[in-house]
Amino acid sequence: MTQKVREIMTGPPVTVGALTAVSEVAHRMRDADIGAVLVTEGERLRGLVTDRDLVVRVMAEGRNPDDTTAQEACSDQLVTVAADDDVLRAVQLMRKHSLRRLPVTDGGKPVGIIALGDLAIERDPTSALGDISSTPPND
Template sequence: MTQHVRDIMTSRLVTVEPQTSVTAVAQRMRDEDIGAVLVTEGDDLRGLVSDRDLVVRALAEGGDLEHRTVAAACSGDLITVTPDEDLDHAVELMREHSVRRLPVVEEGHPVGILSLGDLAIERDPGSALGDISASKSNR
């Protein structure tokens, strides 16, 4: 039976506006216990920022992080999928573009995120990644 992105995507979205400070985004990630947030303007997807993006594109640059916005740290050149796309196609896109997360959009609006962890839990729950992804946070 063919699986679709909607079958395993995370639909609980956490979004921020592009002008949000990287400090506020990092605090939001901590509070929500997540590793990525979507950057939106209104209902339109503008980017995705991960915890790694914050370190490499903001923290490593130094300076006043309270005044640096997430627009400078997010990935704006996004590869996206729709909820009805075949899950195998989503996996191919992740491999081809070396990404760990794919925003899921419907008519240009974000409705979810598909992560490598979601795939591991679904397709290889006994693997180290599947086991780690399914476990509770250690914080």
């Protein structure tokens, strides 16, 4: 039997509205100890903002984090996987699009995120990435 994405994804995801200031996005990342949040409009998934997006698209450009919205900072080419898809499908999408994190949807609604670390823990827990990903973060 093949393993489904919902079995290894991290969920529920942290979400923010499209017009949320990226300063608030950063606070949510810090408070939840995560590196990405999903951007929504109503129940519709609009994008993904990563900690790297905040650095490259906001800080490095000299933009004010209180005046820049999540929509302005998020990745515009959104790739998703369904919760009931096989894990192999997620791996293929992540390879094809060079993704570290992949939003997971169920009926079009965001339900989680699958990250490289999730895959490493599940598929090769003794690898360096699997070991690092399963270790609690430094405080």
